[in-house]
Amino acid sequence: MWFFATVLPLLISDAVPYEDEHWRCYLLLLEITKYSTARVVSSSSAEYLELLVMRHHEPFRICYPQKPTPKIHYMVHFPTLFLKLGPLISCWCMRMEAKNSYFKRISQIGKFKNLSLSVTNRHQKLMCSYLHGPVFDFWELESGPCESFKITAYL
Template structure:
């Protein structure tokens, strides 16, 4: 069985390797039938019969495996179970994945208040409720349709990382843009 695994994961292949692999698989199936006469060969074991042909047709099989895709899919499966909300699941998973990617790709060196900022069209806001909410008397602010910080444009309903605690992001959604 170890020789079969070695040939399946080999980075190079040839017609001789495929022929040798076919013989090893044949021996394995025969030995299995001898050792376990009451059991039939499992479908997974039958699929091995096709691997020498696939090896000749496509080259080294290690370059065609799906392990990375399965690992990525397991992230979405565990996220779906953890969320527990199956209404519009593809949208929810896509949004959470994008926000997680934002978190992973963040650059802590470039903080927004230390960056070049470009502000879109808008108007001045002078609201007592805003001053009370932010606990800042006589605060003047500017409400705008977009803000560009270091080339990254932020619009309404865009997710942003507010803070990171114990390597877990707190993500907020922009509902109103105010600029001081």
């Protein structure tokens, strides 16, 4: 999704007028995202981020007059967090969200009597196959005429 968000201006910038406030909000949001996911920060980049957030919020309120979501408001605090914590990418929750998506996907696959036990067992089997790697590599074995399948498809 991040790749698409960064490539989108290259794809459609000719068709969208630069004066369009929605488009400018999007471009400012991309710039804010670029600075908030930077691995190296300085006090000047925190000041610039504060300026970007202020420049983003003014047209955003005009373009989207309904009450902004809390995530939009949290951007106001990014420069302060920048200075206190360093790079914001070091304290984001993207990995936790990715891990949680596995559990949500597994819980929707079938109907289980004991959902937590079933999800836990499947996760343990998956981790076992990841940790042991080539030990459980059954695709290297030679066998007679039979149907083959990948074991990870069932984890």
